[in-house]
Amino acid sequence: MTKQNLFFGIALFLFLPFAAHSQQSQQSQQDKQRSVALKSHTPARSPFYYDYDESLGKLWDDFMLVEKANSGDPTAEHTLGLFYLFGKDFTADTIKAAYWIAKAAAHNVIPARYNLAILQNNGWGVPWNPFEAYKNFRYAADHGMPEGEYVYGLLLTDNLTTSRDYAEAYKWIKKANADDFAPAKEVLDEFAKRGILKKIQAEEKQKESQKKSRKSKKSKSSAAADTSAPQPVYIDFNIDSTKGPDNETLLEEALIESRADPESVRVRLHREKIDTLVTASILKSLDSAASAGSPEALTLSGRLFDQGVGVKQDLILASVYYLRAARFDAPWAPMLLWDMVQRLEYFPQLKTKVDANDPAAMYVWAELIFLEMDHQLTDAQAVEFLEKSAAAGYSDAEVDLADRYYSGNKVPQDK
Numbered sequence: 001m002t003k004q005n006l007f008f009g010i011a012l013f014l015f016l017p018f019a020a021h022s023q024q025s026q027q028s029q030q031d032k033q034r035s036v037a038l039k040s041h042t043p044a045r046s047p048f049y050y051d052y053d054e055s056l057g058k059l060w061d062d063f064m065l066v067e068k069a070n071s072g073d074p075t076a077e078h079t080l081g082l083f084y085l086f087g088k089d090f091t092a093d094t095i096k097a098a099y100w101i102a103k104a105a106a107h108n109v110i111p112a113r114y115n116l117a118i119l120q121n122n123g124w125g126v127p128w129n130p131f132e133a134y135k136n137f138r139y140a141a142d143h144g145m146p147e148g149e150y151v152y153g154l155l156l157t158d159n160l161t162t163s164r165d166y167a168e169a170y171k172w173i174k175k176a177n178a179d180d181f182a183p184a185k186e187v188l189d190e191f192a193k194r195g196i197l198k199k200i201q202a203e204e205k206q207k208e209s210q211k212k213s214r215k216s217k218k219s220k221s222s223a224a225a226d227t228s229a230p231q232p233v234y235i236d237f238n239i240d241s242t243k244g245p246d247n248e249t250l251l252e253e254a255l256i257e258s259r260a261d262p263e264s265v266r267v268r269l270h271r272e273k274i275d276t277l278v279t280a281s282i283l284k285s286l287d288s289a290a291s292a293g294s295p296e297a298l299t300l301s302g303r304l305f306d307q308g309v310g311v312k313q314d315l316i317l318a319s320v321y322y323l324r325a326a327r328f329d330a331p332w333a334p335m336l337l338w339d340m341v342q343r344l345e346y347f348p349q350l351k352t353k354v355d356a357n358d359p360a361a362m363y364v365w366a367e368l369i370f371l372e373m374d375h376q377l378t379d380a381q382a383v384e385f386l387e388k389s390a391a392a393g394y395s396d397a398e399v400d401l402a403d404r405y406y407s408g409n410k411v412p413q414d415k
Contacts, residue, residue: 013171069100078104078112098125105330113158114140114298134161141172146181149173154187158331166191167200290321295330298322302333306340315340315349319364320396334371341373352387359394362386367400370410 068076081100084093098119104112117136120129134155140148153172156165170191177184178254191197211360289297302321305314318340325333340346353361362385368374369382379386389397405414 007295034327058089069103074104074107074109074112077101077107078109078115081112082115085284094119094125094171102126108139110140110143110145111149114145114151117151130161138267144179146176146179146184149176149179150181150187152186160331166196167203170197170200206265207367289326293328295325295328295333298325298328299333299336302336304338315343315346315354316358316361316364319350319368320360323364323367324396338373341368347374347376355387357392359389359397363389363394363400366397 041115065076065080065359069080077100080090081097081102081104082088083090083097084100085097087094098116101112101116101119105116113136116126117133117140119126120136121133124129137148137152137155141152142148143350149172153169153176155161156169156172158164170188173184173187173191177188191200209248287301290301298321302318302325303309304311305318305321307313319337322333322337322340350361350365354365365374365377366382366386366389369377369379383404386397386401388402401411403409407413
């Protein structure tokens with residue numbers, strides 16, 4: 001993950017409780033990392049050189065590992081799952097890997113819960129389920145796993161599987177940093193760079209002030225009213241906890257990513273509306289950043305074409321930009337794309353362009369099917385659209401089709 005997109009996507013680190021064979025100088029460290037399901041079959045170091053044949057020992061270890069896993073040993077289940085995942089001593093098999101890691105996770109083995117979350121978050125060997133992944137990441141974080149603390153903190157910045165909470169995110173990422181998880185330090189620096197840390201501190205002061213105010217009011221009213229009786233709680237069902245960003249927020253993020261000073265950006269946004277700020281030079285700079293793969297620039301470009309701000313409205317081109325942004329883990333892009341797809345005018349426009357064999361439209365409709373944002377076509381029809389788009393030289397379709405043939409996703413694997 002690039003520094004540019006540091007905490008707007010999840011850097012997923014598989015937790016590996018075993019180590020490969022290495023020199024004796026590293027042996028003590030490896031003994032701490034090796035799975036307790038395995039034993040060392042390497043003889044003691046001899047002063048005389050002898051090329052030991054370890055194949056029989058490895059074979060026996062693998063046999064015993066399978067035996068222990070089949071008998072319900074959680075550590076062996078997790079280790080066997082990782083062996084299948086990485087093709088260590090066994091033929092690589094993601095489905096079998098997911099099966100055994102899930103078995104260990106059912107026993108609440110903390111690294112297994114974390115690794116299962118990675119598989120669920122990516123749809124590797126199991127159905128894609130970011131919400132179950134969220135629960136497993138949280139479990140790992142709650143039980144002191146630094147990688148879990150880090151990823152759970154990142155999820156709290158996304159506003160996708162759960163409501164955004166920068167203060168809580170900062171708490172968990174800071175905890176991961178205290179546990180010496182190196183990537184957390186970069187995210188904390190990013191919080192400071194974007195002014196989020198100051199915002200958190202200001203909100204904490206405001207909450208403390210409100211808490212004191214409520215306490216004061218309660219003490220004054222306690223003499224006049226009986227507070228021991230149950231009090232009704234009124235819930236506001238009109239609150240939209242997944243409300244998307246406004247245009248100014250998207251522009252601010254894009255400008256800050258272009259290394260503009262955050263304070264000067266906010267002052268300018270306070271004085272002017274986005275319609276006047278989106279000039280020809282801004283659009284040119286935005287297009288350059290988007291071409292370089294900036295998630296923020298791609299998201300903002302999608303919004304401009306989505307709403308026709310500074311450019312002619314084009315829902316299909318907006319979709320392309322949102323899809324590109326999502327590929328770079330932009331947090332807002334999937335939500336904005338979903339909102340746009342729900343409009344009454346969206347699919348009539350998409351169908352008209354597809355009927356005219358527009359390659360961009362065919363690519364977009366195929367991706368909507370793959371992302372399960374639409375169910376009007378079968379997977380086979382979506383693949384056909386993708387192939388037609390790629391045959392027409394549409395680069396996004398070519399890249400996606402190549403990736404699908406490489407991984408065997410929706411098409412027969414053909415590297």
